Amino acid sequence: MDVTITSASPAPVTEREPPTTGELFTGFLWLGMIGFGGVLPLSRRMIVEKRQWLTGAEFTELLGLCQFLPGGNIINLSVAIGLQFRGVRGAFAALIGLIAMPTLVVVSLGMVYDRFQNDPHIQHMFAGLAAAAAGLLCSMAIKVAWPLRTHPIGLLIAALCFVAIAVLRLPLLPTMVVLAAIGIAVAWKWPR
């Protein structure tokens, strides 16, 4: 099944050579190997500048779609690009390329963690690592919350969501359905 979605790109497709399934795999394999602490900036460099699979505008539009949909941005981006050039096979090649190396690396780290769990030094090292990873999340939380400071209704919705999830430990699905509906109704009625 070859799904050609050239019509979804904003600019007419130029005579750029579309990547093969193998190239999609190796391109995303490379991204997965070097993308420490966020793959996004690197992915633009590879896709637009180095390999020239997409123009800057096409990349931005595709990324907009991927951010809007559920799932990780970069995961969705790999699927979208694979699908656009080589259909379902391309999507598989890009996605598997992207997660192959990280999967092997995390499982190896998991094995190390299990193996040395009883060594106090290693235990403390992993505890320190976990504390630092929590810090990364904290700084991200501050960054995403900052633009809301001038938006009282948005802050209220965010606070309700926080209480429901972190304090009351309610399930995500009903919480999200209710609060997203309120949020979207507010954004529809009072566009900013």
Add this chain to the structure above:
Amino acid sequence: MIAVLLSLAAIFSELSLLAFGGGNTILPEMQRQVVEVHHWMTARDFSALFALAQAAPGPNMMVVTLIGWRVAGWPGVLVASLAKFGPSSIVTGLVMQVWRRFKDAPWRKAAQAGLMPVTVGLVVASAVLITEASDHEWVYVAITAIATGLTLTKRIHPLWALAFGALAGWSGIGLP
């Protein structure tokens, strides 16, 4: 084993479709399911796995893979990965074909703007829950605070903050 794999598939395929605004928004629900509902590990173990996944390259949701491995070995890796990455990828593929028609529609902007506060609430919840589970001694609170400060300005690569935390933990400074 089959029951565990089915649970993994159910949990992660639901989370896959709820992950609006990136992977960090679903951490609290993942922790609730894995720790509180299924008792597969403690909250502290969950934080440790999350940290390991952050130290690895690639997309930031590799903690899913690690949970699969911890709970059910390589079959768990396969099932958790398929469940986490499959449904959202299918949605992406389907929506791509109609994207042109609605990308400038007013409801799309409202949907995006309306989801934003929910995303913020979820990311803050993730930060608080993971910090709570990680910082069981004062020295770890200090490491979290320093890592937060270091990465807030974006001048320092996150990997340096993780390396700092691992080293500070390894040294054993400040532990009873």
